[in-house]
Amino acid sequence: MSDHTIDAHALHATAKYKQFPDLANQVAFITGAGSGIGRAMADAFAANGTHLALLDVNIESLERARAELHRTFPQIEVECLVASIVDETAVEAATASIHARFGRIDILLNNAGISANRPTLELPAQQWRHAIDVNLNGVFFCAQAVARHMVAQGSGVILNTASMYGTVAAPERAAYCASKAAVVMLTKVLAVEWAPKGLRVNALAPGYVHTALVQELVSTGRMDLAALKKRTPAGRLGEPHEIATLALFLASEHAAFINGQAIVADGGWSAYSYI
């Protein structure tokens, strides 16, 4: 590929995202970075000059992300870590290796999560436990491991990806809604506990976003895409880059006084009392 093509890629990717100059040369740790919203976050922060540590259970998607990022943003350092956030020992080790490489961690995008849609009477204990493990316990382990470094450095921003389903309910989502609501409350607790130490902790609460997670529910017949669009006042699903843009703002100094909040980005879905 010619240098000219590389420049065109970088220009396009940078133009897509609003610029927050204070994010340049910071270090962001993104979980679930191989796909969907996490992958878009990697582009968004790289386009702002932020160095990246990407963690995922899926090694192929991580390698793909690393190659794409290197091609588009050759000046950004990218560390890739294969681990599951449910394994607290692996999370500690990943966090220590990121800190050893970069010397600091400024932003945690605590984003990895899974769906668990199933009628509650048929939800096996193992699936309930796994959803709580990934969506809640994993988020806690990452926040705790990273905050130890942030508290020592006296600053840091943690953004937990919850969901609008952490604030409103829907049938057949017992584990998902319960785990995401717990993430919203965990966010508030961490925010009030760590604010005096220089940290901010907020949650992103997306509505339906065009990613593999939603695609899987659609292709297995557990979600009706046309009905979903009709139900959403915006008439469409969100795009991953729209959630990544919210993360940029919340991580930036423009959001310096926002702490302990869950910011819903759902095209009006949860405001709409549908009849």
Ligand SMILES: NC(=O)c1ccc[n+]([C@@H]2O[C@H](COP(=O)([O-])OP(=O)(O)OC[C@H]3O[C@@H](n4cnc5c(N)ncnc54)[C@H](O)[C@@H]3O)[C@@H](O)[C@H]2O)c1
């Ligand atoms: N897509 C939506 O409509 C939507 C809506 C609200 C909230 N969310 C939340 O956004 C986050 C990202 O979702 P997405 O739609 O981008 O999903 P996605 O499936 O496209 O990406 C999730 C990524 O997390 C990784 N992952 C899964 N379990 C993991 C684990 N144990 N350890 C490390 N990595 C793991 C997956 O390999 C994948 O790369 C999730 O927390 C999800 O609940 C998504």
